[in-house]
Amino acid sequence: MNQPSPTASPKWTPNWLRVTLLLSMLAWSNGCATRVVVIPADKQVLPLEAGQKFTAPSSGWWVPDARMQEILHALEAKAK
Numbered sequence: 001m002n003q004p005s006p007t008a009s010p011k012w013t014p015n016w017l018r019v020t021l022l023l024s025m026l027a028w029s030n031g032c033a034t035r036v037v038v039i040p041a042d043k044q045v046l047p048l049e050a051g052q053k054f055t056a057p058s059s060g061w062w063v064p065d066a067r068m069q070e071i072l073h074a075l076e077a078k079a080k
Contacts, residue, residue, distance in 0.1 A: 048054055056062075063071070 044057070046054075054062075
């Protein structure tokens with residue numbers, strides 16, 4: 001019987017190598033999975049240009065960027 005040796009064909013890959021490659025790819029892709037977060041319509045953040053007309057989709061507050069940064073920094077400091 002003439003059986004091809006493992007080194008005779010460049011397409012031959014040991015099973016342990018295939019399994020290791022498969023498991024490493026699964027672990028890598030699972031750790032980097034993209035998660036989608038759905039934002040309710042009443043929590044949307046809509047950018048506005050100066051002078052642009054805007055009709056609010058719901059009642060609420062409009063906060064300028066500079067003031068929003070102050071609020072976020074204060075919340076961050078409070079969380080620490």
